[in-house]
Amino acid sequence: MTQIFTPKYLEEALELLAKKNPPQPLAGGTDLLVMLKDEPERFSSLMLLENLKELSGIHKENGRIRIGSFTTHADIEQSPVLNEYAPVLSSAASEIGSVQIRNRGTIGGNIINASPAGDLIPPLIALGTTLELQSAKGKREIPIREFFLAPGASVREPQELLVAIHFAVPDARERGVFLKLGPRKAQAISKVMLAVQALVHHGAVEWIRIAIGAVAPTVIRAPQTETLLQGKKLTPELIEEAKETVRREVSPITDIRSTAEYRQHVTGVLLERAIKSLL
Numbered sequence: 001m002t003q004i005f006t007p008k009y010l011e012e013a014l015e016l017l018a019k020k021n022p023p024q025p026l027a028g029g030t031d032l033l034v035m036l037k038d039e040p041e042r043f044s045s046l047m048l049l050e051n052l053k054e055l056s057g058i059h060k061e062n063g064r065i066r067i068g069s070f071t072t073h074a075d076i077e078q079s080p081v082l083n084e085y086a087p088v089l090s091s092a093a094s095e096i097g098s099v100q101i102r103n104r105g106t107i108g109g110n111i112i113n114a115s116p117a118g119d120l121i122p123p124l125i126a127l128g129t130t131l132e133l134q135s136a137k138g139k140r141e142i143p144i145r146e147f148f149l150a151p152g153a154s155v156r157e158p159q160e161l162l163v164a165i166h167f168a169v170p171d172a173r174e175r176g177v178f179l180k181l182g183p184r185k186a187q188a189i190s191k192v193m194l195a196v197q198a199l200v201h202h203g204a205v206e207w208i209r210i211a212i213g214a215v216a217p218t219v220i221r222a223p224q225t226e227t228l229l230q231g232k233k234l235t236p237e238l239i240e241e242a243k244e245t246v247r248r249e250v251s252p253i254t255d256i257r258s259t260a261e262y263r264q265h266v267t268g269v270l271l272e273r274a275i276k277s278l279l
């Protein structure tokens with residue numbers, strides 16, 4: 001039988017996680033309950049996060065945007081703060097699963113699940129996000145780029161909770177774009193998804209961050225393509241060169257959703273569409 005803990009305060013939750021066999025945190029359950037059904041013996045105890053007010057809310061304060069890890073995809077999609085300052089993130093949230101999944105699934109669960117196809121991860125990388133993790137021993141902040149190790153694996157310790165997600169408030173001149181290619185319009189895990197955050201002035205790129213999902217064991221940046229574009233005017237020739245460069249930076253696999261060749265081709269196409277919409 002699975003034991004359920006329902007802590008009311010963050011300290012109580014962190015104490016439970018500090019015990020010898022810590023309970024598995026349960027947020028929206030859209031990933032975990034599927035795993036629990038398949039392998040019930042893996043989870044002898046669960047800890048519900050729903051009462052922990054420190055994990056909720058979207059705030060703009062001191063030049064940073066803070067999103068509590070228990071914030072749902074629906075709240076991200078509808079947040080006036082995120083729609084104004086980080087539409088790359090709210091538009092990614094709007095493409096997740098279905099209404100039911102967006103009402104239950106949380107940003108924290110999406111990150112901790114560490115799927116290379118997690119839709120919120122590319123926009124968070126493009127925004128230069130930092131993750132706030134906390135255990136009974138204290139807090140640490142870690143850039144999201146250093147968080148993922150492999151599919152389903154991250155540097156999070158079992159005693160740690162992901163408390164919040166932070167990024168600097170983007171400059172009003174920045175633009176962000178999220179594009180996802182899935183097998184269907186809804187309830188579809190991405191074949192490839194790409195997020196871009198950039199400052200483009202008079203048709204020239206001041207800086208750009210490109211993050212791509214489902215094309216490598218973890219979501220990746222495209223540093224060579226970013227360097228190629230930086231400081232240059234976006235001509236059709238440069239966009240063509242960027243498409244070829246980004247295709248060389250990905251290393252997709254063939255699986256039930258798509259072939260490696262198709263994913264590689266589509267990465268270039270999505271980058272071209274993203275750059276054109278920045279313009």
Ligand SMILES: Cc1cc2nc3c(=O)[nH]c(=O)nc-3n(C[C@H](O)[C@H](O)[C@H](O)COP(=O)(O)OP(=O)(O)OC[C@H]3O[C@@H](n4cnc5c(N)ncnc54)[C@H](O)[C@@H]3O)c2cc1C
Pocket residue numbers: 024025026027028029030031032033034049055069070095096097098101104105106107108109110111112113117118119120160161162163187188189190
């Ligand atoms: C039908 C269906 C469609 C889906 N479609 C999409 C899609 O289009 N795009 C997409 O990206 N995903 C999709 N998903 C996957 C899933 O909905 C998301 O990854 C969701 O964000 C997970 O969040 P959750 O709150 O439900 O996590 P949970 O299932 O509660 O937890 C997931 C993992 O994170 C851990 N965890 C959760 N919160 C914390 C925390 N604060 N600190 C430490 N550990 C924590 C849990 O212990 C567990 O290991 C889909 C799932 C289903 C069932």
